[in-house]
Amino acid sequence: MAEREEVGAADGTWAADQALTDLYAGYWHSLVRLSWLLVRDQQLAEETVQDAFVAMHSRWSRLRNQDLALAYLRRCVVNSSRSVLRHRGVEDRYLSAEINALTAHGTTEAPSAEARALERATGQRLLAALGRLPRRQREVLTLRYYADLSEAQIADALSISTGSVKAHAHRGLTALRSDVEATR
Amino acid sequence: MNPQNPHDPPDPHDLEHRLRAALHMESARINPRERRTEILAMTRQTRQETKSAQPRRRWLIPAAAAASVALIGAAVWGVSNAGGSQPLTPAATATSTPAPTTAPTAALPAVPPSRSAPSGSPSATSNGKLGGATSQVALVSLPAYFVGANMPAGNTFGLYREFVRTAVPAGATQARKARAAVAIAMSAAPFTTTTPFLKPWTGTSVTNVTISPGRITITLSGPGAPGLTAAQTRLAVQQLVWTAQAAVGQGNIPVKFLVTNGTVKLFGTYPTSQTYNRPPAALQYEVLAPIWVTSPVQNQVFPAGPVVAAGQSCAFEGTTAWQLKKGGAVAKSGSTLASSGCPTRGTWQVKLGALGTGSYTFRMYEVSMKDGTVIAEVSRPFTVR
DSSP: HHHHHHHHHHHHHHHHHHHHHHHHHHHHHHHHHHHHHHHHHHHHHHHHHHHHHHHHHTHHHHHOOOHHHHHHHHHHHOOOOHHHHHHHHHOOOOOOOOTSSTTTTTOOOOOOOOOGHHHHHHHHHHHHHTSOHHHHHHHHHHHHHTTOOOOOHHHHHTTHHHHHHHHHHHHHHHHHHHHHHOOO | TTTTTTTTTOOHHHHHHHHHHHHHHHHEEEEEEEEHHHHHHHHHHHHHHHHHHHHHHHHHHGGGGHOOOOOOOOHHHHTTTHHSSOOOGGGGOOOSSOOOTSSSOOTTSSOOOTTTTTTTOBBEEETOOOOSOOOOOEEEEEEEEEEEEETOOOOOOOEEEEEEEEEETOOOHHHHHHHHHOOOOOOOOOTTOOOOOOTTTOOOHHHHHEEETTTTEEEESSSSSSSSHHHHHHHHHHHHHHHHHHTSSSSSSSSEEEEOOOOOOOOOTTTTSEEEOOGGGGGGGBBOEEHHHHHHETEEOSSSSSEEEEEEOGGGEEEEEEEETTTTEEEEEEEEOSSSSTTTTTTEEEEEEEOOSSSEEEEEEEOOOOOEEEEEEEEEEEEOO
16 A cells, blocks of 8 residues: 555656646746736746746646646746735836836846837837736736736636626726827 | 827727737846756655655644644744854854754754754645645745855855745745745754855844845844854855845845944954845856755655756866765766856756665765866765655
8 A cells, every 4th residue: 555655656746747847848938927027026036936836846636737737837926926016015116117128137138139129119118008007907918918818817817707807908908008198 | 209190000909919019028038047956856845845744734733723823933933043042163163074964953942954844834835825724824945045065074165055944924024034044044053954064153143134125134133253264254144145135036136234232344344334245147156155956955755766966066167077876885977067167157967867765875076177186065865765
């Protein structure tokens, strides 16, 4: 009995390790970037996603499916990013610093080529407006337009209804539009 | 600023397109660092803790709240008083006698040994929340940097990072966690797995850590232990800087020290009037130990099967040598190439292959290109069963 349990545990460990390896290869970068878009701090984003992967690994026996595991990772990342903002007072800094060119850590890439400067400036104005939106609207729009999630996936990641997702997305886009128009 | 431009369409699809492009372009500004090795090391640690906590779980449930409260008191007391309660050790305990760092000391009766779950604590998820919704403590893995010898018989030191599992009050602020991490780093024993190690903060404890935008302030009860060399005190200050910054997790924000007894210089050298930070990446080799083994962690237990060792190094041309010992004899050996050579710190992996049951020691070391002597070394015992 004990031997069987040991074998089972070993198999489970292998599967969890394998899932972690696969999901890491596929989603580490995009999840860190998603978290970064929410918290605007690379180290925090990396640690948030790192914790999510560790948590996913420990829950693998209940997840046992890459899609479920990815959904779990997203929930962890969004929730932890929100928690980070709430508890560390990063939100204020986000709001005031979203136009700053670089994060403070010196780990960002070099500035983009001049040819993209104008496009970037326009984008920055849009991102600044995004940063002024209520948190939930910002999350919904980021998940929708950065992570390209469906309404159902966003609802799952944020633990809200799809109706709420639609409402937040609509309000967020409307506010963005008027904000950008007003600052034009 | 262009009111005459009637061509920007209010078309929602255009806005969505622009928002998508902006977000993708924005996200490409960062380049996430690889953390796979760290994640795997943490999963192994969590797994071991979960295993060791299982037998205690059942009888703990009825008394979960009481046990949790006791745990907070015990763990927090032990950690926060560690520095102050230990006797001043001459030469900052830089003894070459290997000491078993996994054994709890009398000075820290309630603090778990490194990489072990606090006694009687339920298993926890990686984000530190305990299973029960009403739990009053959370287990968290806190990064702590320790001043350890670059090799067992050496007298040069560097910083080693370890993730130490400890209990903090549920909902603890980041500053509270940082204080716990700094206290762990300062107490060194029984948390570090490197021997010999320094205890430059013997006689000093951390009384507070505060975080304000762009600054971490660490309040200490004293200026640090006497009798250390300049190189050692530099590492001692850096140890707290790295630990606090890692625990706070907001990047390399400057660290300021306050000493409650009015001392204005740490170790009689470092003014508290200025702030401190990590050195730039190109100079971090001056601070970090040349070799880190992040997996296996100390006394890790693997199931029978393939085992992969991993870590970081700052070695000449990224080359280090390794040995796998079983029963004192070298079972396997080889060399490995890290992702970068010094002065850039690189990561390495060694596939040890499928291992049978037994006790092993993984040894990673760097041989001097100049004279063939070993100049850096880390050994990690582990078990396969």
